[in-house]
Amino acid sequence: MLYEKQHQQQVMRIDQKKGIERKGSATEKEILEIVDMSGMSLESLPNPSINMRFICKLDLSKNNLQNIPESLTARLLSLAVLDVHSNQLKSLPNSIGCLSKLKILNASGNQLQHLPRTIENCRSLEELNVNFNKLTQLPETIGFELINLKKLSVNSNKLVFLPLSTSHLTNLRILDARLNCLRSLPEDLENLINLEVLDVSQNFQYLANLPYSIGLLLSLIEIDASYNKITTLPESIGCLKKLQKLSVEGNPLVSPPAHIMEQGLHVVKEYLCEKINGMHTNSPKKNSWLGKLARCGTFNGANIPREDGDGYIMPNYRSIDSLASPRYAGMFSPRRLFSPRSYFAR
Template identity: 70%
Template sequence: MMYEQQLQQLFEQPIMKIDVRNQASSGKAIEEERLEIVDLSAMSLDSLPNPSLNLATICKLDLSNNNLQNIPESLTARLLNMVVLDVHSNQLKSLPNSIGCLSKLKILNVSGNLIEYLPKTIENCRALEELNANFNKLRQLPENIGYELINLKKLSVNSNKLVFLPRSTSYMTSLKILDARLNCLRSLPEDMENLINLQTLNVSQNFHYLNSLPYSIGLLLSLVELDVSYNKITALPDSIGCLKKLRKLSVEGNPLALPPVEVVEQGLHAVKDYLCNKMNGGHQSPIKKKSWVGKLVKYRTFNGHVRTGAREEHEAFIMPDYRPIDALASPRYMGMFSPRRLFSPRTYFTN
């Protein structure tokens, strides 16, 4: 009901929820009604009937829990005002290329199908905020999906056959939730630091495939939950010690050597303290070196806080034409924050 109220505000006209099953016995043509929400769910449909309504008036279409094997290109192309499309739990092997015509689409649910790939044209759905493609047979995502879907807040691709996430995924600056568990991921993108709004990251249960995490994971400054359980990870990156907002860390089911088991058993704070100390030289050679994170924290480039008595102020590293990290989250500045420059264990700031 809440979402229907949002749709009503969006279209500035009354929303009518029409259950087409209740129209079947009516002699009136469906086109006599001005439809906004159409429910065709759980009707055991093998194919879609020829529509006798104006498709351009539909803002939500529910085709879930049927036996659909395809969606006609011509039908999708005419859903010009579509905001929510739900086709979960069908027998779809692919999506129509014309899905790229849905310029107003905000929520797309294609979970529980047999889809092996998403059409490249999905990159044209730039208003998309939530994409649910769980429980399919996806082996890869469109290469440029992250560069185009800049408004995406939730990406759920769990229970597929993904071997990697495209590099462009790192540029989904609006993304808050990334769920890629139960896949075949070998690695994560190296330059994850641009995911400045990411709060939940779940890459658990990639089992014997995922054996390491990138150092850039320590720059996910909004991260609250991190689940890397049931993989083959032997060492957590030291940079995780910098995740000040992290409240939940799941690492069970990994052959962890660093941090040691006795540290992990003490909980999140002990793990973060251990990694932070290790990163700052507490577990290194007698020659004291400061890591890149220590230097950045010193100069407040982590949106840091300076306490002066009871007051809290924001400071930034003073330099000509300085821009915060948030403003540099674009491919143009990719080299400046490349993990190869910032995250290499051989790169240190000396006194």
């Protein structure tokens, strides 16, 4: 785990199954504590016999817990790792927002139907794992505040969409959203400049396309979009120089055609690049890259004419709560300087 690798410091381990192990020196003013109550068939939590504010890791996994008391979470002021996977939790406490030092949260294998909105206050969070739950949506503004998040695992839920604010997770390296009901991905993904692995596989009959902006994720090493309903890959994928793995089996692909896909990733990327430049007879050459991006929603500004003759795009403005965040103003990509619609309308 990221936290444990970075914090090889003296700790006191309190394990109710194995006794107490102490490590530390007498010169330390404070000894952080690891509390392990995993696999004890607990249905409720006992009162710890230690000062809660010195707990740095709390493992409550593999029990039968149906809730976590608000008062308990609010007192875990030094907590960096919270593991509650494989319980019967239907919700997380709102007081989880008090955990300003939390780096890793594992709540997989529960019955969560939603995440508390206060989770966006956990701004030190680096890993969030809520796999194998019953989530139908994520907090709308989660991406505006969790700016340190490096791994987001939401697989095996019932998500229909990822919030638009997901595109602001600029430190994100792994996004695992497989085995959901995703209809689409946010159009403006280009701010995910550190994203290396994107897994949106096995959304089956729901996911029919990938956004054109996926070609601006220049750190991407792996894309897994297998077993969906995708018929056409965006040509912009041809621009991904670091891409080493592209999995799209189980899709009714028409473009690129099967004989291109069979020749491997290098040939696929060449084919897509040629399509961008209009070098295929079945793909008429476009007037400009800007025109291509405009049709794909990459430029949404009101001053860009539409090719269908309907005039200019007039954005409809709608206020959202994320505007109250002091962080949102510094998160404009160059494209968004032209595109207020990305913030005010869906």
